[in-house]
Amino acid sequence: MDQQIIDDVNQWLDEVVIGLNLCPFAAKPQREKRVRIAVSHATDEEALLNDLQAELERLSDTPATELETTLLAIPDMLEDFAQYNDFLDAVDLWVEQFGWEGELQVASFHPNYQFADTELDEPGNLTNRSPWPLLHIIREESLEQALEHYPEADQIPARNILRMEALSTEDKVRLFPYLFG
Template sequence: MSQQNDPVVVLPPATQITRNWVERVLVGLKFCAPSNPSLIQDRVHYRVMDDDLDDAMTSLIEECEHLDQNSHIENTLMIFPDNMQHFYSFKLVADMARELMAEQGFSDQYQLELLHPHYRFRDSSAKNPINYIKRSPYPTLHLVRKSCLEYALLNFPEGSEDGGKKNRMLKRGEQGIAQMQCLAGEAWEAA
């Protein structure tokens, strides 16, 4: 009996680095509890984007339509590896994307989150370890089904044991920053 081997899929570097970050940081540290089953069941779609803003907005709508047509996919990560490095400029792009989603009728089904290497929560210092929850290797727009978010809120409450561990680690100040930088670096180097 011959054994058939599945072909090896080679991912673009930006996709592999982002996937490693999702697995090791978001899922590994349980920052994003609903992602764990999604990753195990391959329910995340990764798309590497070019630098053109008009193309990005067109691609955003294509990805919303792709989610509409593929109910097994719960998340789409639109990765911008070569541009959009300025956090506040990328935040404006995310705002434009949300407006476009609303105009096109997708904002009821999908939520758009912003991930960025220099992410900074409002009213937090740049060195606050909590920022690392949304500090991705590359500027990234994260489309997620709202039904998945609702499930996560019901099944993974903020006060749960995992949430408590996460908050304790992130409140360790410099030690928390060092740990997050180490994990992020490992994820990026593993590609």
């Protein structure tokens, strides 16, 4: 089961995130095998926070030359996006309380991701739709370095929404089989 989840996330990374260039900083660490995909089988928030803690510590303790970023897949809970979104408050508090603010941050991806003030079926929501609920642990220093060398980084979200709006139905079925298959 874990290998299928890891394969699903890798396929999404390769075909959607990198393939559509949604994150212009993702290709290099993925190519260099510095992206960890971990699977949490937690079924309650406390256990999930403990798994997140372990991944935060692993990333913090490992040089970026060996491990750039971690995606923590959550197959056994938080299927409901509202519950997942509420849980992100606990994640932010956890990062702050354990002193990782300014070092690590957590980005969010979910099969039913919906940005505030959007309709569920708006194409822009696809930019954050992943095959499983994910917590993406990012090194802030690496992100800052990447942004320094990327022109008009503030335009990435708008560009990504346009890219999603341009996808054909066939493209959506191929890229997001867990949504449209």
